[in-house]
Amino acid sequence: MSEPTAVFLAACRRQVVxxxxxxxxxxxxxxxxxxxxxxxxxxxxxxxxxxxxAAEVTLQPLRRFPLDAAILFSDxxxxxxxxxxxxxxxxxxxxxxxxRTDAAIDALRPLVxxxxxxxxxxxxxxVRAEAPRHVPLIGFAGGPFTLLCYLVSGRxxxxxxxxxxxxxxxxxxxxxxxxxxxxxxxxxxxxxxxxGAQALMLFESWGGLLAPPEFERFALRGAMRTLAALRxxxxxxxxxLNQGTAxxxxxxNLPADVIGVDWRAPLGAVRxxxxxxxxxxxxxxxAALFAPADELARQAGRVLQEAGGAPGHIFNLGHGIWPQTDxxxxxxxxxxxxxxxxxxxxxx
Amino acid sequence: MSEPTAVFLAACRRQVVxxxxxxxxxxxxxxxxxxxxxxxxxxxxxxxxxxxxAAEVTLQPLRRFPLDAAILFSDxxxxxxxxxxxxxxxxxxxxxxxxRTDAAIDALRPLVxxxxxxxxxxxxxxVRAEAPRHVPLIGFAGGPFTLLCYLVSGRxxxxxxxxxxxxxxxxxxxxxxxxxxxxxxxxxxxxxxxxGAQALMLFESWGGLLAPPEFERFALRGAMRTLAALRxxxxxxxxxLNQGTAxxxxxxNLPADVIGVDWRAPLGAVRxxxxxxxxxxxxxxxAALFAPADELARQAGRVLQEAGGAPGHIFNLGHGIWPQTDxxxxxxxxxxxxxxxxxxxxxx
Numbered sequence: 001m002s003e004p005t006a007v008f009l010a011a012c013r014r015q016v017v018x019x020x021x022x023x024x025x026x027x028x029x030x031x032x033x034x035x036x037x038x039x040x041x042x043x044x045x046x047x048x049x050x051x052x053x054a055a056e057v058t059l060q061p062l063r064r065f066p067l068d069a070a071i072l073f074s075d076x077x078x079x080x081x082x083x084x085x086x087x088x089x090x091x092x093x094x095x096x097x098x099x100r101t102d103a104a105i106d107a108l109r110p111l112v113x114x115x116x117x118x119x120x121x122x123x124x125x126x127v128r129a130e131a132p133r134h135v136p137l138i139g140f141a142g143g144p145f146t147l148l149c150y151l152v153s154g155r156x157x158x159x160x161x162x163x164x165x166x167x168x169x170x171x172x173x174x175x176x177x178x179x180x181x182x183x184x185x186x187x188x189x190x191x192x193x194x195x196g197a198q199a200l201m202l203f204e205s206w207g208g209l210l211a212p213p214e215f216e217r218f219a220l221r222g223a224m225r226t227l228a229a230l231r232x233x234x235x236x237x238x239x240x241l242n243q244g245t246a247x248x249x250x251x252x253n254l255p256a257d258v259i260g261v262d263w264r265a266p267l268g269a270v271r272x273x274x275x276x277x278x279x280x281x282x283x284x285x286x287a288a289l290f291a292p293a294d295e296l297a298r299q300a301g302r303v304l305q306e307a308g309g310a311p312g313h314i315f316n317l318g319h320g321i322w323p324q325t326d327x328x329x330x331x332x333x334x335x336x337x338x339x340x341x342x343x344x345x346x347x348x
Numbered sequence: 349m350s351e352p353t354a355v356f357l358a359a360c361r362r363q364v365v366x367x368x369x370x371x372x373x374x375x376x377x378x379x380x381x382x383x384x385x386x387x388x389x390x391x392x393x394x395x396x397x398x399x400x401x402a403a404e405v406t407l408q409p410l411r412r413f414p415l416d417a418a419i420l421f422s423d424x425x426x427x428x429x430x431x432x433x434x435x436x437x438x439x440x441x442x443x444x445x446x447x448r449t450d451a452a453i454d455a456l457r458p459l460v461x462x463x464x465x466x467x468x469x470x471x472x473x474x475v476r477a478e479a480p481r482h483v484p485l486i487g488f489a490g491g492p493f494t495l496l497c498y499l500v501s502g503r504x505x506x507x508x509x510x511x512x513x514x515x516x517x518x519x520x521x522x523x524x525x526x527x528x529x530x531x532x533x534x535x536x537x538x539x540x541x542x543x544g545a546q547a548l549m550l551f552e553s554w555g556g557l558l559a560p561p562e563f564e565r566f567a568l569r570g571a572m573r574t575l576a577a578l579r580x581x582x583x584x585x586x587x588x589l590n591q592g593t594a595x596x597x598x599x600x601n602l603p604a605d606v607i608g609v610d611w612r613a614p615l616g617a618v619r620x621x622x623x624x625x626x627x628x629x630x631x632x633x634x635a636a637l638f639a640p641a642d643e644l645a646r647q648a649g650r651v652l653q654e655a656g657g658a659p660g661h662i663f664n665l666g667h668g669i670w671p672q673t674d675x676x677x678x679x680x681x682x683x684x685x686x687x688x689x690x691x692x693x694x695x696x
Contacts, residue, residue, distance in 0.1 A: 158506055161670050165638035211611050211633050211666075213650075246593040246612045263559050264594045285559050290513035299516075302561075318559075322509050 008068040008136050012199060012236035012258050014279050014312035020304060020341035021068030022334055026320035027061040028073045032327060034060050045089050048074050049119045055126035062135055064327060065334045069136050070127060074120055076142030076203055077150060079188045082116025083108045098154035105177045111184035113191030121195040128196035139197030141189050143204035144181035144222025160206060167218055178222040186229035193233040200230060201238040208243020215247050227255045238281060248273040263318025267306040279312035286317045289329040300336045356416040356484050360547060360584035360606050362627050362660035368652060368689035369416030370682055374668035375409040376421045380675060382408050393437050396422050397467045403474035410483055412675060413682045417486050418479050422468055424490030424551055425498060427536045430464025431456045446502035453525045459532035461539030469543040476544035487545030489537050491552035492529035492570025508554060515566055526570040534577035541581040548578060549586035556591020563595050575603045586629060596621040611666025615654040627660035634665045637677040648684045
């Protein structure tokens with residue numbers, strides 16, 4: 001059996017673990033009063049760029065809950081400012097000059113992490129120095145296609161119409177932009193690993209807006225290029241795909257150790273489609289945290305059961321935790337997952 | 349072979365048709381300059397409540413394109429004002445007092461269509477009198493769960509967190525609200541059929557926000573109740589489910605003649621899951637209308653091919669047409685679908 005220090009990492013590698021590890025997307029964030037206290041005096045952007053504060057915020061949920069992993073506090077758009085993108089948060093990311101031409105794409109600078117995002121690397125080092133030894137730190141970046149959605153649309157959007165129209169109208173330019181972003185995110189994530197991140201995660205939040213052929217041509221092209229470049233870092237790679245139920249069968253060849261899915265795809269079906277080569281992360285509905293305690297326990301039990309009790313499951317929500325969530329519900333969830341899974345369901 | 353007057357209705361009933369019929373969700377709308385011209389002098393709300401104008405706008409796309417069906421110009425929220433909901437459009441629907449308690453639910457009046465929405469019924473009668481005889485008119489309503497999302501959240505939202513939390517926190521109240529809405533929509537759609545609508549469609553735009561068990565408990569409960577009440581009207585019933593790839597296997601017992609799907613689920617897979625008892629409607633990506641003409645033709649051909657060339661396919665987009673779409677692309681699409689499918693692919 002693995003040492004307790006490595007439960008999350010062991011699960012990423014589909015090794016036998018004493019219980020199902022759990023962490024929560026956006027676990028460092030607005031649902032915590034101690035986070036809101038810091039944000040009352042510092043802007044979101046300043047917070048992501050100040051290692052002392054970003055590290056503090058990363059560590060906050062670990063003090064409240066016995067979570068099995070930490071995740072860097074940052075934003076998927078943060079590194080793009082380092083590439084010359086005119087980026088502000090209002091509060092969603094807004095691009096001063098949306099990127100819609102080859103000239104604008106070619107004007108993007110390659111990302112040089114120690115020069116362009118030193119504050120992120122310093123945050124990683126600080127968290128590693130201060131986090132409990134048995135809680136690994138996950139570094140992350142946005143999937144190239146998801147970043148393209150923001151860069152082309154210029155601001156958050158429900159359907160990202162401008163970006164999706166761009167794929168059909170200018171597929172060659174879209175590929176050119178995706179390749180640049182993929183290379184930049186590979187450099188970014190590689191630098192996070194060198195600074196101490198023990199797992200790397202790519203967030204493909206908008207990949208599920210695409211039909212399967214376009215997902216393969218655009219989103220998978222970018223993700224493949226980023227992840228392939230990271231294999232030699234020796235840390236688990238996690239690919240999170242939101243709204244991707246119709247796309248899971250395309251992920252078989254993606255060089256990711258873990259596939260994160262949203263709450264809509266039952267994990268049993270997900271594992272059948274993915275096969276045995278990849279661990280699965282997810283996938284409780286974030287809304288289930290608003291249920292009474294007994295119903296929350298039932299819902300969490302359902303996820304554990306659908307995951308099949310086997311190694312290779314990391315418990316998480318299917319999407320980021322909502323700001324209006326009661327932290328006590330999170331405490332209950334973490335306990336439920338640890339307790340139920342340690343009863344032997346997912347030992348071999 | 350069916351008469352040309354009935355191609356759309358025959359396809360709804362999975363009968364052999366000389367070509368694949370096509371209509372387009374939101375075909376009466378902002379992408380048409382003649383629509384924008386009317387909207388320049390009348391508010392959206394006034395437009396939906398003025399039969400002369402609503403009928404005119406319903407007919408506009410039929411003058412430009414040889415579409416196989418018309419769809420009533422209205423909004424899924426329109427009938428709720430008749431139930432006592434304090435509704436405005438800014439431009440999305442905003443509820444003055446969101447419905448979150450049993451008292452608020454019980455205060456909703458049952459809908460009496462001839463009293464509460466006479467302008468909708470008059471619009472139906474006008475369109476039937478003026479539309480070409482071979483172009484049937486589709487009446488529609490919102491799915492009870494989709495309406496609940498707006499009523500509980502109070503305004504449009506990307507994730508409808510408040511409504512989804514309500515399902516988990518107050519499932520009994522949610523069911524109570526769904527049953528009221530289901531009964532109201534059954535009355536509403538039944539009155540549309542009596543006024544002359546030749547097919548009835550339920551738009552479940554947000555059903556895909558739910559995991560399968562919650563979809564079944566809430567969204568399907570509501571849709572089932574509405575559709576079951578409409579079977580005796582003798583017109584085809586269409587259920588459109590957005591983002592529903594993970595949910596299609598739950599629709600087998602739904603009393604709908606046609607299942608409409610979004611652009612993410614390949615139609616071949618959709619038909620395998622649904623079986624042979626229901627026709628399928630969809631599902632070109634609305635973004636494909638921004639492709640050059642040859643690529644648009646290739647994409648439309650892919651949809652026809654995935655539909656299997658068999659009877660029981662109605663071509664449509666997978667979601668409403670975007671306002672920024674070029675009407676000429678729509679003209680091309682309608683011609684492509686008619687021409688390719690009439691070559692014999694979907695005759696038996």
